[in-house]
Amino acid sequence: MVISKQQILTWLEDVKDPEIPVLSLVDLGVITDVTVDKNHVRVEMTPTFVGCPAMDYMKMEVENLLKEKGVIPDVQISFKKPWSSDLISEKGKVALKKYGLAPPPSNKIFTDLEILETAICPRCDGSNTELKSPFGPTLCRALYYCHDCKEAFEQFKPL
Amino acid sequence: MNELALKELLYKMADDQLILGHRNSEWTGMGPLLEEDIAFSSMAQDKVGQSLALYTLLHQLGENEPDTVAFTRNANQFHNCVFVELPNQEYDFSLIRHFLFDTAEALRFDMLTHSSYEPLAQLATKIRGELRYHTLHANTWIKQLGSATPESIDRLQKSLEKAMPYALGIFEISPYETELISERIFEGEEKLMEKWMTKVESIISQTSLQLPDWKLVQPVMGGRFGKHSEHLQPLLDEMSEVFKIDPTAEW
Numbered sequence: 001m002v003i004s005k006q007q008i009l010t011w012l013e014d015v016k017d018p019e020i021p022v023l024s025l026v027d028l029g030v031i032t033d034v035t036v037d038k039n040h041v042r043v044e045m046t047p048t049f050v051g052c053p054a055m056d057y058m059k060m061e062v063e064n065l066l067k068e069k070g071v072i073p074d075v076q077i078s079f080k081k082p083w084s085s086d087l088i089s090e091k092g093k094v095a096l097k098k099y100g101l102a103p104p105p106s107n108k109i110f111t112d113l114e115i116l117e118t119a120i121c122p123r124c125d126g127s128n129t130e131l132k133s134p135f136g137p138t139l140c141r142a143l144y145y146c147h148d149c150k151e152a153f154e155q156f157k158p159l
Numbered sequence: 160m161n162e163l164a165l166k167e168l169l170y171k172m173a174d175d176q177l178i179l180g181h182r183n184s185e186w187t188g189m190g191p192l193l194e195e196d197i198a199f200s201s202m203a204q205d206k207v208g209q210s211l212a213l214y215t216l217l218h219q220l221g222e223n224e225p226d227t228v229a230f231t232r233n234a235n236q237f238h239n240c241v242f243v244e245l246p247n248q249e250y251d252f253s254l255i256r257h258f259l260f261d262t263a264e265a266l267r268f269d270m271l272t273h274s275s276y277e278p279l280a281q282l283a284t285k286i287r288g289e290l291r292y293h294t295l296h297a298n299t300w301i302k303q304l305g306s307a308t309p310e311s312i313d314r315l316q317k318s319l320e321k322a323m324p325y326a327l328g329i330f331e332i333s334p335y336e337t338e339l340i341s342e343r344i345f346e347g348e349e350k351l352m353e354k355w356m357t358k359v360e361s362i363i364s365q366t367s368l369q370l371p372d373w374k375l376v377q378p379v380m381g382g383r384f385g386k387h388s389e390h391l392q393p394l395l396d397e398m399s400e401v402f403k404i405d406p407t408a409e410w
Contacts, residue, residue: 049289050282051208079212079278082285116295133194134292135201143194159288 003071005034008041011069015061018054019138022095025058029087032078041066042074046083048159049139085158097122101141102155119155121146129153164335165276165344166220167238171333171383172267173213174239177229178391179260180206181398182247191250199253202261202293209286216278230399230406234391240382242325244391251314252322254304258297258362259326263355265290270351275343298362305366312367319363323371327378330355 009026017023025031025045033044043062047055059075066073085104088096093103102119118129119142126148133143134157141154183203190196214225222228242260247253268290271283304311330352339345356373363370381387401408 046285049205049208050212050286051205053204053208079281079285082281082288084288133198134295135194135198137197139201139204139289143197157292 003036003039003041005036008034008036008043008066011065012043012062015058015065018057018061020096020099020101022099023088023092025062027089027092027095029089029092030058030083031062032081032083039071040074041071042076044076044078044080046078046081048083052139083159085156088156096156100153102144102153104156104158106158116142116158119144119153121149121151122153123151124149160276160344161335161338161342162220164333164338164342165279166217166222167333167335168339168345169213169217169220169279171238171240173210173217173228174237175243175260175264175329176206176210176213178237178239178394179243179256180204180210181394182243182245182253183257185247186253195250198296199257202257202296205289205293209289212282212286216282219278226402226406230402232395234387234395235385237385237387237391237395238383239387239391240325240328240331241379241388242322242328242382244382244388244394245325246390249314249318251304251311252318254297254300255315255318255322256326257293258301259322259359260329261290261293261297262358262362263326263329263351265294266354266358267351270346270354273343274345279344301362301368302365305363305368315366316368319368320371323376324379327352327376328380328382331378331380331383333383 009031012026012031013024015025017025017028028048030045030048031043032046035042045059045062055077059077062075063073086106088104096103100122102122116131116134118127120127121129124146126146128147130145130147131142132145136143136154140157142157143152144155145152180203183199183206186196186199187203188196190199210229211225214228217228218225242256245256265287268283268287272280272287274280274283305315306312330348332348333339336347340347360370
């Protein structure tokens with residue numbers, strides 16, 4: 001059987017972010033390259049944040065999945081193509097919102113961190129919101145409060 | 160490429176990140192309010208993670224494994240500036256140090272995105288984005304508390320004066336400064352310090368705080384050459400306690 005790059009990416013849809021189980025690593029944008037040479041598959045991954053403690057775990061999950069599929073995995077962590085929140089797919093952004101996390105605004109309009117002052121509430125879509133802290137329960141999330149629905153929420157940080 | 164110069168640069172940056180990361184982590188469970196507890200803990204995680212990435216670059220250049228490097232050296236083998244090893248003290252001092260150090264660090268990584276050493280330039284591009292959150296956090300609180308009540312202004316002012324000689328020690332000249340600059344690995348400490356002073360002035364001028372006259376501040380140097388205060392060794396002993404009990408433990 002000849003394995004295609006697309007096949008690998010489809011398989012990797014099953015590996016989810018351990019902190020956000022609705023989001024696959026592919027949709028999160030941390031799989032930055034896949035090369036296939038016969039039965040040898042090389043996957044390049046990059047962390048969302050350099051200090052992300054889930055990186056080793058995600059790498060192991062990718063290796064295990066590929067082994068199950070009968071290929072010899074070579075999974076490398078690299079900064080060649082650094083992660084940015086713009087690498088989250090549209091599908092991924094929808095999944096985040098459904099999960100209750102405000103998706104990050106596009107990095108292209110994000111020249112200054114002042115954009116962080118407000119975010120769209122993932123529950124009521126209100127924009128009358130306030131940044132409470134740029135640091136949340138994980139490195140990639142910030143804390144907000146929505147004055148419309150009076151609920152706290154988190155945003156996946158733009159980076 | 161001058162490998163000795165490159166390694167010296169990587170070591171001092173990695174050691175700064177590791178030691179200040181450890182100090183930041185001492186705020187975990189102790190922060191003056193929950194959000195600050197989380198903020199200092201998150202910045203600790205970022206900094207320790209960034210130090211790991213820098214030690215990994217060193218490992219790729221033939222140095223020991225990151226854990227060995229982090230946990231088995233003595234204080235006189237560390238190249239961090241003395242500033243980062245000082246105890247946290249009150250929150251006002253921690254905040255001032257966070258502001259002064261992270262402003263320098265953000266500018267340093269910004270300069271390093273142009274480094275001729277490609278792996279460092281790539282990593283710097285990544286880290287630069289993360290540090291924007293650290294400087295956002297620092298600037299927000301300095302501006303807020305630096306113009307709030309007489310007590311907050313007085314506390315920050317005293318901490319600022321206490322911190323400044325140590326902050327200038329961040330920019331201690333490397334023995335390989337000429338090589339780093341001529342090989343375009345890094346534009347040099349002097350250039351970094353100039354940018355840093357401008358940035359610090361621009362934030363402090365928006366508060367009721369007063370910067371001391373730069374020329375009158377006597378910098379505390381030596382850290383880059385392994386000359387540390389009495390505070391570093393106890394920090395290292397605590398940080399490496401588990402590793403030393405069982406170096407092969409996994410967690």
